[in-house]
Amino acid sequence: MGNLIIKGKGGAGNKLIIQDQAGGAVLTTGDSGATLSAQTISLSAQYIAATGGTITTLGDFKVHTFLASGTFTVTNAGNTLGSQNVEVLVVGGGGSGGADVGGGGGAGGLIEGVISQPVTATAYTITVGAGGAARTDGSSGNAGSPSYFAQGAGVQLECKAAGGGYGCDENATGGNGGSGGGSGPEAISPLGWSLGNIGAPGTRIYGNEGGRRGYPSGGGGGAGSPGGTGPDSSASTPQTEFRGDGHFSGGRGRQNNIDGNNYYWAAGGGGADWRTGGRGGEGGIGGGGGGSAYYTNCADSGIGGAGGTGGINNGGAGPGNDDSPAGSGGANTGSGGGGSGNYWGPCGHNSGAGGSGIVIVKYKFQ
Secondary structure: OOOOOOOOOOOOOOEEEEEOOOEEEEEEEEOOOOOOOOOOEEEEEOEEEEEEEEEEEEEEEEEEEEEEEEEEEEEEOOOOOOOOOOOOEEOOOOOOOOOOOOOOOOOOOOOEEEOOOOOOEEEEEOOOOOOOOOOOOOOOOOOOOOOOOOOOOOOOOOOOOOOOOOOOOHHHHOEEEEOOOOOOOOOOOOOOOOOOOOOOOOOEOOOOOOOOOOOOOOOOOOOOOOOOOOOOOOOOOOOOOOOOOOOOOOOOOEEEEOOOOEEEOOOOOOEEEEOOOEEOOOOOOOOOOOEEEEOOOOOOEEEEEOOOOOOOOOOOOOOOOOOOOOOOOOOOOOOOOOOOOOOOOOOOOOOOOOOOOEEEEEEEEO
């Protein structure tokens, strides 16, 4: 857009006053009693300028990618003729899978969109949440940590993507979180819910519940769909519906093109299969970790769940035994880790860790 020209009307006593958004006068011409003639004010377009994170250029836009916590510092807040608002993608850290026929870890919450409130020339705190640590003791997993844009800046700007809920052990319910963790076959309550995400005006929030109890355990919820649920049965036939959004697979992530790569983000981890010769649940599309398959002597017998693809990093594949760790969520995808098999004797039975989160900020710079 070109320059905006404002001409005041000539004549005694006329004033031209320009105010800021708070209503304060920032420019006054033609004081009382003065004659205003041939006064011209030229306002040129100003654009946001900022530092912080890894900066790339996408056409007329700058993209700041934060793989770890840092500061987004606005050095020029721009104006209405140029740019004043930022688009964000905020993904919390994923939850880890559960051990002992464990459910898949839930994805971190996902917040996306253009924030309605203009930024100001100040430093904004960026927090990138860690993924939940893997479990080795036959218990439920660990929740992921939240990610923030503009932490502490107030409700008009701050965005909080909650950490993913933990995957359960055999007797527990998946944890609540950005997306809920998958529940175990003997859980009393049915599932882990999506809770704790907070978006600034103009943004949208995404998260889903974890898979319900069943044999095998449920998959973790993803930003794009709930976690898959195992059949409520103890039949000895190995599970065969394990792909995509099928039984006990992790929920899909959500696709977002803020950085031009059109990645999927925030997928759920796959649940563990408890039967000899079974298959672990697949990690959700976007980087979910694959679940383990159980076998009584720690050796390979089943088929581990594949790790989820399509994200900035792939999720790890689950093993076909209890001795090797289940697949972890992809780094900086915010995806959940896979559940591990039966807690038995000398087997390693380690669950998959959750993937760390990410914060991406985009604005027009020219």
